[in-house]
Amino acid sequence: MKNLFSKIALLSAVVFTMTSCDKDDQLISNEELPTVSKTFVNEYFGSAKIISTVKDKEGMSSYEYEVKLDNGVDIKFDNAGLWQDVEMRNDTQALPNTAFILPTIVDYVTTNYASAGINGIDRELNGFDVELTNDVDLVFDKEGSFIRIDR
Secondary structure, eight states, rough: OHHHHHHHHHHHHHHHHHHHHHEEEEOOOOOGHHHHHHHHHHHHHHOOOEEEEEEEEEETTTTEEEETTTTSSEEEEEHHHHHHHESSSSTOOOOSOOTSSOHHHHHHHHHHTTTOOOOEEETTTTEEEEETTTOEEEEEOOOOEEEEOOO
């Protein structure tokens, strides 16, 4: 009986934690995006329209912004409004604009994977993770130098 009570209590705690996390996501107006984020969207994806903007609580005091564009691009911004992740919702499509990506990364992909495009890029702590339309993931350092294929 004691074991059953422990399992029920644990299950209740897990369910409570999972449902309370959902409340941290807020649909917000485009005007509530940080200025840096709005500038990024306008500069690199200006012809696309924002179809949704979500403010997601990360940790105790910071937020992440998730923006979906009508051209199939999803962008995540950090609390300061800097892009962290830009990707196409369709894994086989290339990003319509890569001008925000370090030129050394774009040049490496163009030279070594001419038949593939950049499907997405994540800004990581030590560099960048780049996903190609041929399902290859590449890792680059902060300066844009190729490190390895990520398997």
